[in-house]
Amino acid sequence: MLSYARSTTLAAVEGLTIAELDYLHDAKSNSIGALLAHIASVERSYQVLTFEERLLSPQENELWSTALKLGANGRRSLRGCPLEHYLEELTAVRRVTLETLAARDDAWLERTVSPAPKINAHWAWFHVAEDEINHRGQIRWLRARLGKRDI
Amino acid sequence: MLSYARSTTLAAVEGLTIAELDYLHDAKSNSIGALLAHIASVERSYQVLTFEERLLSPQENELWSTALKLGANGRRSLRGCPLEHYLEELTAVRRVTLETLAARDDAWLERTVSPAPKINAHWAWFHVAEDEINHRGQIRWLRARLGKRDI
Numbered sequence: 001m002l003s004y005a006r007s008t009t010l011a012a013v014e015g016l017t018i019a020e021l022d023y024l025h026d027a028k029s030n031s032i033g034a035l036l037a038h039i040a041s042v043e044r045s046y047q048v049l050t051f052e053e054r055l056l057s058p059q060e061n062e063l064w065s066t067a068l069k070l071g072a073n074g075r076r077s078l079r080g081c082p083l084e085h086y087l088e089e090l091t092a093v094r095r096v097t098l099e100t101l102a103a104r105d106d107a108w109l110e111r112t113v114s115p116a117p118k119i120n121a122h123w124a125w126f127h128v129a130e131d132e133i134n135h136r137g138q139i140r141w142l143r144a145r146l147g148k149r150d151i
Numbered sequence: 152m153l154s155y156a157r158s159t160t161l162a163a164v165e166g167l168t169i170a171e172l173d174y175l176h177d178a179k180s181n182s183i184g185a186l187l188a189h190i191a192s193v194e195r196s197y198q199v200l201t202f203e204e205r206l207l208s209p210q211e212n213e214l215w216s217t218a219l220k221l222g223a224n225g226r227r228s229l230r231g232c233p234l235e236h237y238l239e240e241l242t243a244v245r246r247v248t249l250e251t252l253a254a255r256d257d258a259w260l261e262r263t264v265s266p267a268p269k270i271n272a273h274w275a276w277f278h279v280a281e282d283e284i285n286h287r288g289q290i291r292w293l294r295a296r297l298g299k300r301d302i
Binding site: 001004005026028123126130133134135136137138140141144145 | 152155156177179277281284285286287288289291292295296
């Protein structure tokens with residue numbers, strides 16, 4: 001499910017230029033580039049939560065919070081990068097996810113995530129896919145309107 | 152996963168008026184109401200495909216194609232209904248899904264869907280959730296902009 005969701009995200013952004021990745025549809029919009037950075041940072045956070053069984057460190061929080069939270073800071077600083085930058089980040093993060101999941105078993109999946117005891121690892125990784133698919137829906141919507149502001 | 156995805160869709164549309172459900176953000180947009188009708192019709196189609204193991208009949212195709220395909224026809228005809236209309240439709244369709252899935256086992260889930268031999272039932276129902284989550288992302292985006300066209 002993670003891999004299928006990712007394949008659809010990659011298809012949705014194929015061939016986008018820097019200007020298209022940075023395009024802000026309106027004053028509240030996140031750019032497609034910022035959404036890609038968000039997808040990678042959400043996955044990285046859930047790696048820490050479920051694989052390392054801890055909350056983000058203050059340093060990680062500082063480093064990733066713009067991509068995690070998006071909004072005004074994201075509009076200001078998540079821009080100017082080519083598609084390859086986002087794709088390399090997504091690929092590097094995903095490699096760790098797949099390698100680490102491959103070393104776990106189904107019993108691990110059902111275990112409570114100790115720093116977030118309301119969820120188990122299975123839900124956490126479903127949620128990573130779910131958040132990506134949610135933003136892929138927005139990416140498709142935005143891509144269909146690149147450079148065409150509403151009248 | 153289906154139930155969790157649905158709970159987030161319901162939260163995303165809570166309290167919307169008919170005017171808000173019908174709101175078209177731009178000339179290419181689908182309204183939130185049309186997206187809810189789409190979510191119900193996709194689920195109904197996958198019931199036919201996986202539970203009844205057949206393609207849609209010409210009558211079903213005729214009846215559901217507006218909600219399945221959205222676009223211009225959807226903008227014209229999927230409007231004027233209160234939230235309760237969409238919620239009742241979603242609930243009625245979902246009841247059939249959950250009852251029928253409860254009567255199946257995991258081996259059934261892995262079986263090829265005979266009228267669509269590239270997929271199995273597991274993928275089909277993942278895809279139903281995935282399509283809903285994709286549109287929920289769009290619903291959230293649209294809801295944040297109700298009545299505020301871009302300048």
